Amino acid sequence: MQHDDELIQIFIEEAHDLLEAINSHLEQWQPDLSRIEHLAPVLRELHTLKGSARMMGFTAFSEYVHCLEQIIQKLHDKAIPAHQNSCKEIQHSIDYLNLYIDALAKSKPLDDTEIPLEQLKNSLNSLQVSSKVTEVEGAEEQDLIVAGKHIKHKNEQQAGSDNIRLKSEVLEKFGKLSREINIIRSHLEQQLGGANELLVDMTKEIKLIQEQMRQLQVKADINLRMFQSISSEKGHDEFDILEFDRYSSLQHTTRTLVDKLNYLEQLEESLINVTRSLEALVVEQGRAARSLEEGITHARMISIDSIVPRLKRIVRQVSHELGKEVHFECIKAQGEIDRKILERLVPGLEHMVRNAIDHGIEPPDIRLKAGKPAYGVITLSMFRQGNEIVIELGDDGYGIDIEKIKAKAVEKKLWDPKAAMSKADLMQIISLTGFSTKEIVTPISGRGVGMDVVNAEVSKLGGTLRLDTQQNIGTHFIIRLPFSLSLNQALILVAGSQSYAIPLSNLAGITRMPVQEINKSLYTGTGRVKYAGITYDLFYLAELLGEQKWDDNQIAAKLLPVIFLQSDSEQVAFVIDKLIGSREIMIKPAGSQLRLVKEIIGVSLLGEGQIVLVLNVQFLIQEALMKVRKAEKNQENVLCPIPSVLKQHKTRVLIVDDSLTVRKVTSRLLKRHVYDALSAKDGVEALEIMAQSLPDIVLLDIEMPIMDGFRVLEKMRKDPKYKTIPVIMITSRAGEKHRLRAMELGANAYLSKPYLEEDLLMLLKKYQSQS
Incomplete structure (x- = not known):
């Protein structure tokens, strides 16, 4: 049966909502199986899902839902006793429904033969029914499915939801239009600024002309009086001058010019008033544009805890496949996150959860021998901290065997066997493409997403990934991400010949330093400076970016700006060539030509039409500190973060x-x-x-x-x-x-x-x- 793509998308969205609600109700029921009131909404949601599937022509899927509905109905009617095993079976069936919908969303729908309908029917037939299954209360076949929402029959009408669904493409389009409005507004502000400057020049010119006209008028009056004096001496004074209006042509011209000049002054005043009105309108338009942008940004946001049911399902599925007992604990899930960030992060989080169960959590017998509970625990915390989202994922398993990782790295000629391996080095090694200590790739361990992809994606999002691991205690990952990919306050600066933007969330402070002092710190001193009681490693940003090397002889200014950046517990100071100021910018993804440049997380268009590259602060800090660590390892005499001329041969x-x-x-x-x-x-x-x-x-x-x-x-x-x-x-x-x-x-x-x-x-x- 052929399906309309739009209808399929509506069905997928509705199914996700229904299954999420079902999971929520089941979680409320599981701690106390006697509270069967939690099963009534589950039955209603399943009935809705069954009806929608039938309308779409997904017959086998619909039958599977119907069969599951009958089993839950028996539990609800107390026709069969509820126990933890039946609870687990129901949960596995719901997980399968999620798998089916996920496959459909990826345009890889499962065949009818892959649906374990017979298995579920056998479970239903094996149940000893003591009472007839009743119809699902409050649900009717005539229920309608409209835009992913369940609308009751007219006899049971309820107030409709005000929520509507928008495709991400529509939001992106609105966002683009909003950005264009902001750019146009910036152009208007510039044009008005230019108009004001012209009006100032015009006022100066008018005043200058007025002064010249005054002088010209005085000269004309003097000439006229001289003419009158001469005429009087010759006997032409019998008529009054005003009576005959005996103006010279010069005086007449000057009077005309004065009149025109007065009119010009009136025009100038009118232009000033119009300009002020336009400025007020632009300010109002700016407020409206900001409100629109905030609304669009808010529409892009999604609750952080929306990912929790999906991760719980993965924990259930993988632990069941591996024969391990694993509990998933969501310690904290507060706030909202940009939907695009979450969508790009989900595959990585899923991989990390699978890894934790497969590689980290021990089998029950080994855990008991180690004095641990038979069940393992995976913990998740997600919360907003300033302009960042912090995600902490941990387990209480083996921990990462650093020696095993080191041995594998040495075997692959990726590590010097004599060198010690720090946790930072460990993170770098396990993030390499294709690196794994697993000898056999299983469907769980090899899903096409490795720690290399996770680390790369986090870095592209402008975030950082840290790990902390202890043998037989467990492993803890900490991910820090920007709150939003769209609207950000940023510092605009110049390094070398290029303009860049740095998110203000990482800025600890700004100062100006004498070039002589900078030169001393970079080359002859310790390579460090102090700011607000904290010591920072000092770098020349243009050199770190590969723009140009530090050369104090080429710098005309006596003072240069220095910015102090922080990320987690690490901090670095950068000397920059010019500070432009802070702006509110819209960050767009970098194109394919810049996707390999890890220093860049995106681009932005300033109001004047100038394109700036948005720097990946976390990556720059790591790059800078890596140079410091290398310098310390090599025991260089000059502890200078910025390398000077190297005496050894360069490759x-x-x-x-x-x-x-x-x-x-x-x-x-x-x-x-x-x-x-x-x-x-x-x-x-x-x-x-x-x-x-x-x-x-x-x-x-x-x-x-x-x-x-x-x-x-x-x-x-x-x-x-x-x-x-x-x-x-x-x-x-x-x-x-x-x-x-x-x-x-x-x-x-x-x-x-x-x-x-x-x-x-x-x-x-x-x-x-x-x-």
Whole structure:
């Protein structure tokens, strides 16, 4: 049966609402099975779901719901006794209904043969019925389903809900229009500002002309009086001057000009009044636009606890599959979060919950031997803290075996066996693509979402992911995310030649420092400054971003702004080139060309039409502190966070890609990590560069004009000069045949775009020692 996409979407939304309500009622019933009043609303919701499924033509699904409805009806009528096993079976059936709807939402509906209807029917038939099943109270087949809401028969009419559903695309469209209104308003403000400046100039000019006219009029009067005096001496004074209106043409012209000038003054006053009225209207329009934006932002919000039923269901399903007893405890779930943030975070949270049950929680017998309860516990806390949402997910299981992780990392040549591994290093290792200590991938452990994807997604959202683990105590993850992806207060600044925005939520303070003092702190001092009693590591932001190196000789200003940023318990200070001011900005996702740049979480358009890049503060702080840790590990004499000229040889890396953006982004990444970067736009240019300057490592794209990557690789492996140079293929071609072809030709490694920076840096470190 063919279904209309819009109707299917309505059915899915309604089913999610109904199943969420059913789960809520069942949770109220489970602690005390004698309180059967909680089953009545469950029956009503199931009846509604059954009717909707029949209308959509999902016959097998509808029969399954009907069968479940009959079982619950028996429990409600006390025809069969209620016990925990029957409660669990009902919960498993509800979980299956959720799975069916989730599959339908992903456009991968289950076949009728996959619906365990016979199994449920057998359960129903095996029940000893002592009374006839009654009709579901208060529900009728004529009930209507309209826009995902259940409307009672006219004999049982209830007040309708004022809630309506809006597709996310509609909200996005409204949001875009709202942003355009704000941009237009900013343009109007600029135009009015320009008009006011013109009016000021106009007032000055009018006053200047008035003064000149006054002088001209005085001269005209003097000339006229001289003429009268001469005429009087010649006998022409028998007539009064006013009587004959004997004005000179010069005086007549000056009087006319004065009249025109007075009219011009009136026009000026009118223009000033109109401008003031327009300014007042723009202010009112700004208030209305802000209210509209706040309304749209609020409409994008969703209750934080809306994810709890879904996570509970995963805990039930996975623990049942693995034969473990796991309790899910939601300690706190307060406030709201941007729907888009939650949607992007859900797969990661689901993976972390599965991981906690599969890898973390021990089997009951092992837990008992360790002096723990037979059941494991997964805890969840979600709450708002300032302009951030904090999500804490923990378990009381094994904890992460750091030595096991280290051994696996050493085996994969990702870690030096002699080096100690901190928790920060541990987080970095388990976040690498494809890293796992599991020898066998199961349907639970291998669902296509790893900690690498979770960490990358959190970073893209402008958040941070931390972990704390203790052997035999458990593991605790802390995720911090921005409250909203849309409207944010931000600091606009200039670093190098580019304008950037930094969310004010991470700003601890701003000051100005003499360039001489900055230079001393960066290069000859400790590399640290104190602000409000806290010590900050000091960096030059433009250098960290790969824009330009610090050079005090090129700076004309005597003072430069320094911003102090904090994230969790970590803090860093950045020297910037110019401070523009604070603005309310709309953050838009960065395009595909910037998705590999981890320093950027989005872009924003200022009122004057200027595009600014929104910086990922958490990532920048981590990058900066990583440099500090490396400096401390290397026991450098100069504890300077910003590297000066390095005496040792830098690894030379040749980037071969026809995309200018890819070349620029990769070059900046390499320069930040103290590599020399060369670039070529095609294979021919790459071979020419290699003939002049031999690289240590080559990053090679496949699809390029003139000469593709495969041909370049083939030529390199045939030439004794280039034969041993490590080649890392970086391409959008993720297919197995391209990978095999590259390996046959002699590629050392193969990365698919978009890749994680950590993966590339690990490979560079690996082949750096071989080159």
